[in-house]
Amino acid sequence: xxxxxxxxxxxxxxxxxxxxxxxxxxxxxxxxxxxxxxxxxxxxxxxxxxxxxxxxxxxxxxxxxxxxxxxxxxxxxxxxxxxxxxxxxxxxxxxxxxxxxxxxxxxxxxxxxxxxxxxxxxxxxxxxxxxxxxxxxxxxxxxxxxxxxxxxxxxxxxxxxxxxxxxxxxxxxx
Amino acid sequence: xxxxxxxxxxxxxxxxxxxxxxxxxxxxxxxxxxxxxxxxxxxxxxxxxxxxxxxxxxxxxxxxxxxxxxxxxxxxxxxxxxxxxxxxxxxxxxxxxxxxxxxxxxxxxxxxxxxxxxxxxxxxxxxxxxxxxxxxxxxxxxxxxxxxxxxxxxxxxxxxxxxxxxxxxxxxxxxxxxxxxxxxxxxxx
Numbered sequence: 001x002x003x004x005x006x007x008x009x010x011x012x013x014x015x016x017x018x019x020x021x022x023x024x025x026x027x028x029x030x031x032x033x034x035x036x037x038x039x040x041x042x043x044x045x046x047x048x049x050x051x052x053x054x055x056x057x058x059x060x061x062x063x064x065x066x067x068x069x070x071x072x073x074x075x076x077x078x079x080x081x082x083x084x085x086x087x088x089x090x091x092x093x094x095x096x097x098x099x100x101x102x103x104x105x106x107x108x109x110x111x112x113x114x115x116x117x118x119x120x121x122x123x124x125x126x127x128x129x130x131x132x133x134x135x136x137x138x139x140x141x142x143x144x145x146x147x148x149x150x151x152x153x154x155x156x157x158x159x160x161x162x163x164x165x166x167x168x169x170x171x172x173x174x
Numbered sequence: 175x176x177x178x179x180x181x182x183x184x185x186x187x188x189x190x191x192x193x194x195x196x197x198x199x200x201x202x203x204x205x206x207x208x209x210x211x212x213x214x215x216x217x218x219x220x221x222x223x224x225x226x227x228x229x230x231x232x233x234x235x236x237x238x239x240x241x242x243x244x245x246x247x248x249x250x251x252x253x254x255x256x257x258x259x260x261x262x263x264x265x266x267x268x269x270x271x272x273x274x275x276x277x278x279x280x281x282x283x284x285x286x287x288x289x290x291x292x293x294x295x296x297x298x299x300x301x302x303x304x305x306x307x308x309x310x311x312x313x314x315x316x317x318x319x320x321x322x323x324x325x326x327x328x329x330x331x332x333x334x335x336x337x338x339x340x341x342x343x344x345x346x347x348x349x350x351x352x353x354x355x356x357x358x359x360x361x362x363x
Binding site: 062063 | 216222228235236256348349350353360
């Protein structure tokens with residue numbers, strides 16, 4: 001998506017470096033345009049950590065397998081993928097108590113995007129609430145990034161639950 | 175072949191060689207438990223179609239451990255995209271077994287569309303190193319051992335399955351117990 005909902009943003013480089021510093025071992029998911037630079041950078045620098053998934057529910061399943069072996073995977077997707085992932089969230093990640101963080105691009109934010117994004121855009125928070133998946137909006141100020149992510153990962157592990165990090169349109173740049 | 179024979183054979187070869195065994199939801203998970211629980215088993219209780227992808231994650235996280243995933247044809251049809259992921263990542267010692275009876279057994283035996291599909295060709299087409307069929311427990315064990323020995327990439331085995339076998343009780347673990355049991359086994363080596 002190409003809309004911008006923010007006046008500042010986090011550089012993909014800073015996000016990747018912070019994730020690595022916090023021990024994330026793998027990035028697995030289906031690309032969204034919001035993650036273009038993030039993915040291209042990881043492909044250049046740490047390709048073995050990147051796992052392309054065919055569908056977002058399969059991304060969560062692969063992440064589940066990685067977590068079960070002691071790894072710290074992060075899933076990424078557009079919020080359309082939350083719809084695709086409902087069963088993986090409700091019958092795998094939640095009930096098996098798997099602390100999987102998901103970076104979710106917020107397409108259809110405020111319903112002001114292309115039509116096929118807007119129903120999910122307006123329903124994203126309610127969907128996550130319905131499944132008791134804690135969600136957090138990623139800050140656009142890099143100085144807040146590390147404490148934010150530490151808190152998100154700590155919440156995931158403490159509550160033994162998947163969590164969603166919602167990325168506002170334009171929230172990550174080169 | 176029937177499931178009891180299949181899972182007994184799998185249990186034997188799995189114990190001998192230290193395989194992780196993942197069973198898809200439905201009767202596969204129940205029979206895997208029923209022939210004898212083991213720490214390296216992972217039971218999918220829901221998430222139809224996702225067993226091979228969970229197994230792929232396990233294989234990628236612990237490349238030192240060989241992995242067997244067993245699912246029914248309904249599961250395989252639902253999660254067919256996972257075969258492309260398995261084929262593209264090519265875990266070296268990964269055996270994907272589909273027990274094919276062409277019905278959704280736990281919901282009352284309604285037909286699946288598996289008769290229209292050639293799973294072994296889809297596996298080969300998805301990048302599996304080898305795809306074959308087994309019609310006896312001895313054949314199944316031999317194919318699994320060959321896959322282990324070759325360590326050359328994922329192997330797919332279709333097993334035609336009889337109908338009309340008894341149905342064991344549900345796996346007695348809650349999902350968090352399945353997680354705790356498995357992660358406990360992982361941390362022990």
